[in-house]
Amino acid sequence: MTAMQGVFLFTAGLILWAAFMMVTRQNLVHAAFYLILALFGVSIIFVLLDAGFLAVVQVLVYIGAISIIMIFAVMLTRGDVIEEAPVNKNYGWALLLAALFAFGLIILIGQWPAVASLAGEIDTSRDLAAELGVALVSPEGFVIPFEVASVLLLAALVGALMVARPQKKGK
Amino acid sequence: MIPLSWYLVLAALLFCIGLYGVLARKNAVAILMGVELMLNAVNINLVAFWRYFTPDLIAAHAFVVIVFAIAAAEVAVGLALVISIYRRRKTVAADEINLMKW
CATH class of the missing domain: 1.20.120.1200 (NADH-ubiquinone/plastoquinone oxidoreductase chain 6, subunit NuoJ)
Known part of the structure; x- marks a missing residue:
């Protein structure tokens, strides 16, 4: 090892x-x-x-x-x-579902031959942060997801403020 | 060297623990914590596949960064909803928030 x-x-x-x-x-x-x-x-x-x-x-x-x-x-x-208990009354089903899911996923992973592959060499002198920055703003890369994510963050910020604001009196 | 399967099994187990947390926990904040675990399991998978199969492409990093952004937005809105519900109903237990239950 x-x-x-x-x-x-x-x-x-x-x-x-x-x-x-x-x-x-x-x-x-x-x-x-x-x-x-x-x-x-x-x-x-x-x-x-x-x-x-x-x-x-x-x-x-x-x-x-x-x-x-x-x-x-x-x-x-x-x-x-x-709180009397941290779990709701359906936790047995949740446990069963999670265990079945884990079992199925591990069986699936075990059947796939490529999982035994080892990592290849990687050029450690590469500047991955710079590459990522270029990819996020280049039109051939991810500029649209990047912009959509920024709009989503703005909408989440405004929405969270609106939702969590205390109600005015008399409403 | 570490084979790919180790990372995949770790991510699968982490995902299932998060799934159990989402399905079984009573408190709405704890449910959001379970969602965070599931998103992290997905991120481990993305980065592991990037490292083992396509180390020359940067797409996996872009995906992971977008997942970070979505997780932040989800937590902000989710916790605002939880605080708003707590203010009106004085509870955050998910099975007591049954206003829309038919």
Whole structure:
């Protein structure tokens, strides 16, 4: 077993453990912290896959923004409700469906011969961030998805403000 | 060296844990956290396929960046809805938000 495999197995175990703890914790603040741990593990996986820029963006966007909004939402909506159980009454079906899905996916992955392939050499001197930047604004690349994503973000920002704004009195 | 299947199995298991969280959790914020796990599993798959099959193309990176943007928009709108519901009904339990249930 090489060092890379050791790092991968450790990270994969960390991610799956954190994800499992996240979906089973009753305290939502703890769940949010386990979510941050799992997201951090995913960024380590990105580093193992030679996608350093995406790892940095993962830490910035997911851990720095999305998880913080999650924690804010948990604190704003906690109130004085005491949750009796973290799961609803259909959790048995959910467990069955998730297990069947995992089983089926792993069978499918096992049947595909290309999964045993190893990663080829990659030119580490390439500036992937610069290539991505050019691809996102070039007409041959992804300029339309990029612009649509920016409009979507603006619409989400305005929509979130409108939805979460307190109602005026007398309405 | 790490074979591709390891990444695919990790992503499949992470996706299924997220799926369980979405289907089984009661609290609406916890459901959104499960959706984040599922999106991350998809991102692992995208980057793994990029690294193993098309390392010369940049398309996978563009996809992952757009998934980040969609996830941010989804969380912003979703949490705004949750806060709005909490303000009116004093609960965020998904099975008690049955105003539109026939």
